Amino acid sequence: MPSTLVTGALGQIGSDLVRTLRAQHGAEAVLATDLRETDTSLGGLYEPLDVRDGERLKALIEQYEVDTVYHLASLLSARGEQAPELAWEVNVNGLRYLLEGARARKLKVFWPSSIAVFGPTTPSTAPQQTVLEPTTMYGVTKVAGELLCQYYATRYGVDVRSLRYPGLISYGAPPGGGTTDYAVEIFYAALEDGQYTCFLAPETRLPMMYMPDALRATLGLMAAPAEQIRVRTSYNVTAFSFSAAELAAALQEHVPNFTVTYAPDFRQAIADSWPDRVDDSAARADWDWQPRYDLDTMVDDMLVHLREKLTIPSNP
Numbered sequence: 001m002p003s004t005l006v007t008g009a010l011g012q013i014g015s016d017l018v019r020t021l022r023a024q025h026g027a028e029a030v031l032a033t034d035l036r037e038t039d040t041s042l043g044g045l046y047e048p049l050d051v052r053d054g055e056r057l058k059a060l061i062e063q064y065e066v067d068t069v070y071h072l073a074s075l076l077s078a079r080g081e082q083a084p085e086l087a088w089e090v091n092v093n094g095l096r097y098l099l100e101g102a103r104a105r106k107l108k109v110f111w112p113s114s115i116a117v118f119g120p121t122t123p124s125t126a127p128q129q130t131v132l133e134p135t136t137m138y139g140v141t142k143v144a145g146e147l148l149c150q151y152y153a154t155r156y157g158v159d160v161r162s163l164r165y166p167g168l169i170s171y172g173a174p175p176g177g178g179t180t181d182y183a184v185e186i187f188y189a190a191l192e193d194g195q196y197t198c199f200l201a202p203e204t205r206l207p208m209m210y211m212p213d214a215l216r217a218t219l220g221l222m223a224a225p226a227e228q229i230r231v232r233t234s235y236n237v238t239a240f241s242f243s244a245a246e247l248a249a250a251l252q253e254h255v256p257n258f259t260v261t262y263a264p265d266f267r268q269a270i271a272d273s274w275p276d277r278v279d280d281s282a283a284r285a286d287w288d289w290q291p292r293y294d295l296d297t298m299v300d301d302m303l304v305h306l307r308e309k310l311t312i313p314s315n316p
């Protein structure tokens with residue numbers, strides 16, 4: 001049976017994406033891969049794969065007759081600053097091995113870029129086509145990755161599609177070392193501790209999205225007819241933007257005694273280099289992208305699911 005392979009499948013996005021793909025195509029049609037030797041958390045086909053090992057990647061593609069790859073394996077922004085060399089090897093070399101495999105076996109590929117491609121010279125509402133001068137190694141790898149994707153699409157006809165995800169909020173697997181992790185941590189802190197120390201300043205505003213919208217955007221882009229995909233670097237997508245203080249206030253409406261203090265660390269400089277908002281009109285026009293969640297409906301839904309997960313009773 002032709003199958004779908006997901007790299008970095010045990011991460012924040014991968015674990016939710018694998019469940020969604022398996023619900024659509026059947027458990028046996030989706031092969032999850034990640035660094036861990038074994039995994040039972042996702043409950044289906046799993047193989048260990050370090051994406052820096054191009055030969056193993058090729059072997060798995062052949063063995064499982066893979067026709068579609070969601071390539072999520074990556075070091076994120078904060079981890080990438082701590083290990084820039086490794087970030088390049090995983091994010092750029094890993095992608096290039098995959099694109100070579102895609103070229104040889106005519107695979108369809110999804111690869112996520114990020115708002116980290118933008119930098120201080122990008123306008124505060126980032127247009128689709130704009131200056132890309134990131135200040136982090138993560139951003140550098142994402143710009144290189146976007147250009148690689150466009151190159152393989154135009155030179156070799158590889159059907160590779162990409163989204164510049166904003167910060168993603170979810171209640172499944174924890175985030176893996178990014179600059180927007182605070183927007184997930186704060187929910188757990190509100191329910192479990194009643195207080196949170198935020199690593200960004202209160203006025204820091206960033207583009208964000210709730211995971212169900214990110215999954216809809218991903219699957220919507222992959223389902224669109226190829227001729228509608230006019231951007232082969234990566235599409236801007238967004239749902240809403242909020243500051244750390246606005247998210248704290250939205251949570252305090254549900255958890256009135258919740259307190260937040262602010263102690264910005266090295267991630268503040270990363271956040272300051274990114275735009276406040278993203279213009280995603282190209283995605284809306286080309287393949288009908290539209291988010292469903294805004295800040296309030298995201299907060300409501302997150303709290304319902306987290307209370308269930310953490311077995312915390314709802315407010316009377």
Ligand SMILES: NC(=O)c1ccc[n+]([C@@H]2O[C@H](COP(=O)([O-])OP(=O)(O)OC[C@H]3O[C@@H](n4cnc5c(N)ncnc54)[C@H](O)[C@@H]3O)[C@@H](O)[C@H]2O)c1
Nearest residue numbers: 008010011012013050051072073074112114165167168176
């Ligand atoms: N989560 C977000 O807010 C966000 C925002 C923008 C872009 N993205 C992008 O989406 C993709 C997935 O992000 P995520 O949030 O799920 O990240 P994550 O850190 O939660 O998961 C990444 C996974 O990749 C795996 N990995 C790391 N090195 C690897 C290697 N050498 N070989 C194989 N696997 C390896 C990790 O074990 C981890 O499970 C990444 O490309 C990331 O840049 C995420």
